[in-house]
Amino acid sequence: MSSLPYILIVDDNATNILYLEIILRNIQANLIKALSGAEALELTKDVDLSLAILDVQMPHMNGYELAVRLNENRAENKVPIIFLTANFPENARILEGYRAGAVDYIIKPVNELILTSKIKVFLELYWQKRRVVENTEKLRESEAALQVAKKQLEQMNEYLIKAIEEERTTISLQVHDELGQAMTALKMDLSWVRHNLDKGEATMEKINRMMTMTNDVIRKVQRISSELHPGLLDDLGLKAAIEWYCKEFTDRTDIPCTLDLEEGDELTPQVNLALFRIFQEAMTNIIRHANASTVTIQLRCYPDIELNIIDDGIGMTPDVIDSGKSFGLIGMRQRIQRCGGSLNLSGTPGQGSIVQACISKPTMP
Template sequence: MSLSTETDVNVLLVDDLQENLVALEALIRQPGRRIHTARSGDEALSLMIEHPFALAILDVQMPSMNGFELAELMRGTERTRGIPIVFVSAAGREQNYAFRGYESGAVDFLYKPLDPHAVRSKVNVFVELFRQRLDLLHMQGELERAVRMRDDFMSMVSHELRNPLNTLFLQAQLRKRMAAAGRLPDAAAFGQLVQRDEQQIRSMIRLLDDIIDVSRSRTGQLAMSYAPMDLAALARRAVEAMDEPARAAGVALSLDAPASIPLVGDEVRLEQVITNLLTNALRYGRSRPVAVTLRVDGGEAALSVRDHGDGIDPADQERIFGQFERAESGRDVPGLGLGLFISRQIVLAHGGRLEVHSTRGDGAEFIIRLPSPPGGA
């Protein structure tokens, strides 16, 4: 369904005689079409300021302001000059009203008595043209948004890759100078250098993996490999893997989980989701404690990641699951804004849900809900 078919299209009828308005309205009324009527030029102008119209049908012979005068006013105003005008007149053709009507900017001129079929056909044409124009404007807006997203995306990718690459380059230059000076590091120092290199490389690989996952999700090709697994063991492993980054950020990271929660899923992909949520909690949690809780409730396994950062405004709680979207934190937080989008796609592929509960100023809780087989607790 096109955008234009989701809303009514406005048509304006202007005639000083109520019976003429009633008859014409009955003739052209259809579903998806809203008819507005005015009995004077001033009333018509007021309506045109309030509503966008696909067509205005004007009676020529009206007191105070006739149809031609109204048309001239319409053509002199930015908001109304694009409205197609069809004149209607009971005067004879010999008065040459049609010529004056076309001079006033009319697209058509009809004489009374009106031919019902001709009137309906002409109105249908202008209503359809208006709908198509709305669709084109919407498409133009979407294309402009896509171009902005592409430019923003390329800028973010460049920024996110530049940081670890710069770090690797500087470390390589440092080792080169140390080697030239004959001051090679001992085994312990060399191990630390390698560890830092691995961290930067993993950061870049994770970034590239996210980009690939977004591309695959768009085509329905996000790969999953389902097998029996233990969600509790997976949660423990994911939390342990984040223990060092948490300590480096000064964050107390805790886990409360039962001994085992068996279910069927893609272990690698679900670990990716938990890691994404923990990474975000460290980024946005303002160095306050982060708690991971795992429970089985009502046939579902529920894994919660709770931070105590700034929280997320209600208006943003759905937006942040979109592509390239991030929570507003007032700080320069790294990342492309892909993690939550990918995480939700993975959870949905498991027949589950990824939810967020948050109050601004009181942190955020992200909950993964997955179907748990009977006896899984």
């Protein structure tokens, strides 16, 4: 806490003001000094006072009147007041002082130990109040951040549900359009063979066609399975899986891929999977949004792990990178964070984008 509390000192005698300054020399506070009530009101117009030390007997505006004026516009944050007086006041005067905001009276000449002890009590109250205010503000900020996180979680859940349904639809279409048609044709050929076993050469030709079709179906099943979870990733590692995916990517899109990949023998299955899914998402975004003509993939495994996916497309804008609304990017960040790593995104309009996933080996799961 850097902001010191403010203490107001008012006395029409400059010598008394100087004496109070000397007494308070070791008190950690900002002192506001005034020789009259009017000057005190002017100096403290926009100041949050922690304490006021007022002389009772002053011309034009005495200490009681000043106390009332100080607190009349401070309904929620009244200033505690210590009155200094040469003579112990009568009961009526004491009551008037307490109504005006007094918390104590001190008889002149002022005892330094008594005055500083009382001041320290009020300053401690001031610091406690500051701590409460700051903790309340932190609580508000935490609550706001929690609401944002909750909203993002709800949106992410909706996105995942939609993504799962889209994936199911894609698999269903692939099975129907590719496997279904092939199996239907195979069934028809089997029916023909059953009714034409006596036609030797024609039967053999049909069987050969069926074998070719069966092999084609097997390849399609393997491709669909590999797109869901490439067996290469488990068997041969990340480098081989990226090479396979890039060949399929280029065959589908006619976008060439330049590969600069290192072998990562030390990579764990969890890290392999996280990096491959980040790579997949980045490549999908290139197809959907980048309008790129080439893609470069770099994999560094020493001294730490670094995967770069670089395209020469339209380039991600800062708004897209920082928006927090791209669930693909959110998913990529969450995957890399679970591996103790970080995701860095950058883009230059008209020149392309870079997706960089980094994992320090000491933090690798």
